Amino acid sequence: MIRHRFARASLAVTLALASAFSAEVALAGDGASGPAVQFKGQGSIGEIVGNPYKIAPLTAVIRNGGHELSDAEVRIVPKPNGQEIHYKVNDAELRTHGGIPVFGLYPDYNNTVEVSYTRFDGKEKVRIEKEVYRMYAPAVYTPTNGSMNQHHNMFETEVVKVDPEFADRLYFINNFLTTAPQQGRVVWNNPMGGALEWSYYPQNAILDTKGEVRWYMNPDSIYDPESIYRAGVMMGFHQNADGKITFGYGQRYAKYDILGREIFNRRLPANYADFSHALMVADNGHMFLRVSAADQRRPDGKRVHTVRDVVVELDENGVAVDDWRLWQSLDPYRDVAIKAMNRGAVCLNIDETLDGKTLSSEELAAMDTQDNFGDMPGVGVGRNWAHVNSVDYDPSDDSIVVSSRNQSAVVKVGRDKKVKWILASPEGWKGELASKVLKPIDAKGNPIKCEGSKCEGGFDWTWTQHAAWRIDEKSDKNIFYLSVFDNGDGRGMEQPALAEDKYSRAVIYRIDQQKMTVEQVWSYGKEHGFEWFSPITSMVEYQKDKDSVLVYSATADLNLKLFHQQAANPVINEFKWGASEPSVEIRLKSTMGYRAFCFDVDKAFNAEAK
The missing domain is CATH 2.60.40.3100 (Arylsulphate sulphotransferase monomer, N-terminal domain)
Structure with missing residues (x-):
């Protein structure tokens, strides 16, 4: 009897549903059957x-x-x-x-x-x-890569200090996970082979000053570690004047808004390959990307794929309006800085077996006889002689400023491809380039005595530096304020007796472009020694809204010998202009950092008001 009652009830429900369905079909047959959107929202507008x-x-x-x-x-x-x-x-x-x-x-x-x-x-x-x-x-999602570095679905944070006037800050963090097995399957000619050697899964997030994640990117719909045209390392993030975000990865460059709406996501023009590190947008909308030449004929007739030594200027339609092939402006055979570098940490090419070792003149010379080309420290076109890791544009004289890590040099180059000045140790520069090296002065304008690569009075050059950018708000056509992260490897053209003697600095210089002089006006980091030392990556950037300086020591505490078991512990600092101690200190744990910037939420959604 119970079974019969249940059967009759089920039949009644089925007939009712069928009747309702038939009614909807009948209405649909005569035209529109009702409102297009029927979802019930919480408030008085939509879902x-x-x-x-x-x-x-x-x-x-x-x-x-x-x-x-x-x-x-x-x-x-x-x-x-x-x-x-x-x-x-x-x-x-x-x-x-x-x-x-x-x-x-x-x-x-x-x-x-x-x-x-x-x-x-x-x-x-x-x-x-x-x-x-x-x-x-939902909770933050990060795919596992089996690394012992990975303990959480996002890096941990420790807020050490935030002064009240900085409490509203949001920090965009551009980090990444080390290579996973599925990425390794499309790496060719390892440890050489262009951008896909650096096919690290993105870990991009926005933190508030309480250390909470308030935004993160799940890139899976635009990033495929098994595709050479959808992989690479996401780098070069900036928030532009219109509030939107630009960046690149591998063979692509892109622009999105912070909700994830695609404005464009394009392949590099066919003449270029291997974007990494740097994408800067000028006021006219043109983009300056650090790339390589996909096919370059050397003076000796050999055709090579160059390594991190080209800057291309693209207009808003992706047309390559100009490029700077830096071996034509600089000396690709200057080797003094390359011979002083730690071979174990050449940016992201970390090899713990080479930690503390350097290249000899004989080893560099042998590369040519062996036709040894690719992503390796070396001299000559087709090797990593320059390793440009940042580019900026100076509208006052239509020039670019590049940071060449492997030359330990910041260089300004004009539209005519001629060098205007070089911020670097004078060692190893020849001919006309030697005359372009800036002369150090103190605050009173007096020359600072230097011997070789070492100077008196607290002045120092930058060594394997990153993020060399013009401070537009404090610069004019003659005076150029430069912010830069001095990583510090190869400092003084040598490796110290003890690795623990290394240190990094955030530095600001004042350059008089007519007198060809440079004054070091602010620095931070030396006093914190090896704990704050970042052998690779990192950045320094001036912040107009609070007259402050943001610093990201992005690979602090990175132990190269434990690279595959232990990641770095980056540090976010922000300083009032000229301050000796930070107003903000936030520490991240167990992550590989690249860069950071202050994210402006008002500009993101209300750029017209800026």
């Missing part, structure tokens, strides 16, 4: 779409529900003792995303989001001063 563009899981869009929206603001309610994120959204962003963009959700947390906006339904405008939404955001 919530989490991770709307598939690569930014801690973002969402509150759809406009068919209304025209304007004058929107968003507040992410902080956790107890957390950091509030609050921003305005201009009307163009509301139209672009079809609703209110939400940024800064806490992962694995049921977030409270407050929004205000004006809506127009075709008849009247209604101002909503506060509407509350609840949004769960």
Whole structure:
């Protein structure tokens, strides 16, 4: 009897569903069967779409529900003792995303989001001063690579110090995981072979000053470690004047907004290959990328794939309007700095078996006789003689500024491809290039005595440096303020007796381009010694909004002999201009860092107001 009652009930439900379905089909046959969107939203507009563009899981869009929206603001309610994120959204962003963009959700947390906006339904405008939404955001996802470095789904953080005026900061962190097996399968000619030797999985995130992750990239829809045209290392991140993010990886360069909406993601022009390190956008929208020449004929007739020694200028349509083939401007056979470098840490080509060893003149000379070309420290086109790791553009005289790690030199080169000045030890420069080396002076303008590569009065050159950028706000056509991270390997053209004697510095120089002099106006790091030493990567950048300097010692505490078992412990510092001690110190644990920058959430969603 029970079985019969259950059967009759099931039959009744089935008939009811069938009847409803038949009615919908009948309506559909005569035309539109009802509203196009039937999802019930929380508030008085539309539904919530989490991770709307598939690569930014801690973002969402509150759809406009068919209304025209304007004058929107968003507040992410902080956790107890957390950091509030609050921003305005201009009307163009509301139209672009079809609703209110939400940024800064806490992962694995049921977030409270407050929004205000004006809506127009075709008849009247209604101002909503506060509407509350609840949004769960998923936990951070990072694929496992089996490394002993990997303990968590994102790096751990320790907030040591944050002064009140910096409490609203958001820091974009550009890190990566070491090579995983699926990436290694498409690396060719290891340990040589262009960008795919560096096929490290991206670990890009935005941290608040409480050490919480408020955004991260899940790149899986745009990154494929088994494809030569979808892999590489994501590098060169910047937030541009329009609030959008540019970067590159391997054979691609890209621009996205912070919600993950693609503006473009393009292959490099066919004449170039192997983007890494540097992509800078000029005020006219042109992009300067550090690449290599895909096919270059040497003076001896040999055709080679060059290594990190070309800067290409692309317009907004991806047309290569100019390039700088730096072996034509510099001396690719200057070897004094290369012979002083630690072979175990040539940027990301870390080989613990070569830690502490250097190249001899005989070994360099043998490369030519053996036709030894590829991604290796060496001299001559087709080898890693320059290793350019940053590029900047100076609009005052239409020049570029490059950091050549393997020459321990920062060089300014004009549109005519002639060198304007060189910030480097005078050792090893010949002919006209020797006359372009800047002369050190003190604060009173007096010459500083130097002998070889060592100078008095606390002045020093930069060694295997990174991130050599013009401070636009403090520079003019003659005076050039330069910020740079002096990694410190090969300091003084030698390896110290003890590795623990090495140190890195954040440095700012004042260059008088007419007098060809350079004054060191600020530095930090030497006093912290080996603990703060970053053998590779890292950056220094001036911040206009707070008249401050951001420093990321991105591979601090990296033990090369334990590289595959132990990652670095990077340090974020921010200083008031001229300060000897930081206003911010945040330590990251067990991660490989590259660069960082201050992320401006207002510019991201309200660039018109800037």
